Amino acid sequence: MSNAVETLLPGREPGLLIGGDWTEASDRIEVIDPATEDTLAEVAAAGEEEATAAVDAASAAAPEWAATAPRERGEVLRRAFEMMIDQAEALAELIVLENGKAFADALGEVRYGAEFLRWFSEEAARVGGENRTAPAGDKTILTRAEPVGICVLITPWNFPAAMATRKVGPALAAGCTTVLKPASDTPLTALALGDILRKAGAPPGVVNVIPARGSSGVVEHVLADPRVRKVSFTGSTEVGRHLMEVAARRILRSSMELGGNAPFIVFADADIDAAIDGAMIAKMRNGGEACTAANRFLVEAPVAERFTKALAERMGGLRMGPGIDRANQLGPMINERSRRGIADLVEAAVDRGAAVAVGGGIPDRVGYFYPATVLADVDPGDPILSTEIFGPVAPVVPFASEAEAIALANDTEYGLISYLYSGDMGKALRVAEALEAGMVGINRGLVSDPGAPFGGVKQSGVGREGGREGILEYLETKYIAVSW
Numbered sequence: 001m002s003n004a005v006e007t008l009l010p011g012r013e014p015g016l017l018i019g020g021d022w023t024e025a026s027d028r029i030e031v032i033d034p035a036t037e038d039t040l041a042e043v044a045a046a047g048e049e050e051a052t053a054a055v056d057a058a059s060a061a062a063p064e065w066a067a068t069a070p071r072e073r074g075e076v077l078r079r080a081f082e083m084m085i086d087q088a089e090a091l092a093e094l095i096v097l098e099n100g101k102a103f104a105d106a107l108g109e110v111r112y113g114a115e116f117l118r119w120f121s122e123e124a125a126r127v128g129g130e131n132r133t134a135p136a137g138d139k140t141i142l143t144r145a146e147p148v149g150i151c152v153l154i155t156p157w158n159f160p161a162a163m164a165t166r167k168v169g170p171a172l173a174a175g176c177t178t179v180l181k182p183a184s185d186t187p188l189t190a191l192a193l194g195d196i197l198r199k200a201g202a203p204p205g206v207v208n209v210i211p212a213r214g215s216s217g218v219v220e221h222v223l224a225d226p227r228v229r230k231v232s233f234t235g236s237t238e239v240g241r242h243l244m245e246v247a248a249r250r251i252l253r254s255s256m257e258l259g260g261n262a263p264f265i266v267f268a269d270a271d272i273d274a275a276i277d278g279a280m281i282a283k284m285r286n287g288g289e290a291c292t293a294a295n296r297f298l299v300e301a302p303v304a305e306r307f308t309k310a311l312a313e314r315m316g317g318l319r320m321g322p323g324i325d326r327a328n329q330l331g332p333m334i335n336e337r338s339r340r341g342i343a344d345l346v347e348a349a350v351d352r353g354a355a356v357a358v359g360g361g362i363p364d365r366v367g368y369f370y371p372a373t374v375l376a377d378v379d380p381g382d383p384i385l386s387t388e389i390f391g392p393v394a395p396v397v398p399f400a401s402e403a404e405a406i407a408l409a410n411d412t413e414y415g416l417i418s419y420l421y422s423g424d425m426g427k428a429l430r431v432a433e434a435l436e437a438g439m440v441g442i443n444r445g446l447v448s449d450p451g452a453p454f455g456g457v458k459q460s461g462v463g464r465e466g467g468r469e470g471i472l473e474y475l476e477t478k479y480i481a482v483s484w
């Protein structure tokens with residue numbers, strides 16, 4: 001085992017975290033380092049029996065945790081925040097090893113992920129009900145917020161820490177107990193976070209972590225358990241759609257953070273240098289493996305050539321290599337399947353007439369690397385523009401008018417985030433209102449913030465994480481009709 005694994009999950013091949021104890025399972029998952037293609041660790045994989053044991057533990061812990069003072073719940077989260085920050089470098093190394101991203105991106109993720117614990121440690125004590133006068137004037141309506149109950153939390157591999165804390169934070173603050181099922185490519189970070197929360201004082205059973213192989217059977221099994229009350233999922237639209245169907249069988253509360261296809265619009269009146277800086281963040285944070293990644297660069301015709309050239313220069317200057325070497329800025333993709341998908345999209349675009357301004361092609365080296373790539377003159381009907389690329393490829397499409405930019409931007413089933421750059425704030429706000437997206441970045445290439453409501457419209461999801469809205473996903477409203 002590598003140092004970071006040994007530091008955070010010492011002395012053992014990691015088991016499942018159930019009821020506050022490490023539990024063995026008959027099956028194991030091999031965790032691969034995508035930079036070397038070597039096996040990093042073997043992790044216990046839950047089957048149906050272990051998944052039921054996790055729900056048993058969450059169920060046993062639920063009444064006491066719901067009755068624990070909100071301030072006390074908040075203090076557990078606050079301690080976990082501090083522990084994450086104290087161990088930020090080791091956690092970042094663990095993320096680099098199992099996910100492949102550049103070290104700076106991993107450290108950024110740990111700090112961002114920890115902030116959800118701090119934010120929701122503060123929100124825990126702010127949950128309230130209302131005392132209203134009924135419209136008829138002669139009665140009182142009391143409302144109170146209660147925890148939803150046992151929550152199943154399912155997370156993807158691209159942000160193994162932040163997607164977990166964005167769910168566990170509000171769930172614990174609201175008084176819910178949890179079963180966290182991380183992606184099988186990246187289970188180590190979730191296990192390390194489970195350990196941190198345990199050491200921070202989360203009582204046994206409040207946070208259970210169960211990696212699973214071929215997750216679909218285990219997830220459907222837990223979602224069929226009558227004690228489970230909610231599913232919160234972050235991942236692809238395809239799997240989210242399926243899980244909504246599964247959740248419908250038991251009318252489970254569902255939060256869905258799904259895929260994206262973000263347009264990045266650059267108007268001719270924008271500060272082009274600033275737009276390039278923003279484009280580099282929006283495209284290249286996490287090596288392009290982000291739901292918020294700019295997927296299509298829509299650039300007003302008079303500046304399209306200048307923008308493409310400058311972007312290609314910056315992209316071409318990135319240093320590619322294993323993220324564990326802190327000088328590297330672009331790590332490998334998560335696995336061969338993902339890299340192959342990216343390469344196929346680029347090859348098909350080139351066949352349709354796109355010009356490669358920089359990058360392109362799978363390099364001849366160990367690890368699932370794909371170079372930073374810019375494609376010019378992309379045909380507006382090219383599949384690369386309607387598919388979530390999830391890699392370091394930037395297709396550029398020129399547009400002629402504001403109306404055309406809006407039409408192109410909205411021409412997708414997704415609606416997570418849009419970016420736009422313009423020197424005219426009136427126009428920027430007008431366009432922002434017309435964009436079909438849950439989030440819009442104006443003259444900014446990064447919008448994620450624990451204090452802001454993150455989420456999408458259309459097929460990018462249902463619900464919001466973070467902000468004041470985040471905790472509401474884990475609360476039910478009870479109305480008490482009173483006569484006094």
Ligand code: NAP
Binds near residue numbers: 156159216217236256
């Ligand atoms: P994914 O394949 O949908 O997997 C996400 C999670 O669901 C993993 O834990 C996975 O487990 C599990 N899973 C897969 N198939 C399942 C099934 N049939 N039943 C139950 N669980 C199942 O997505 P991914 O490839 O990990 O992540 C990339 C996607 O996530 C992209 O589309 C990205 O846009 C989206 N994403 C969205 C947000 C957001 O906030 N909107 C944030 C980050 C990522 P296994 O690993 O075992 O398959």
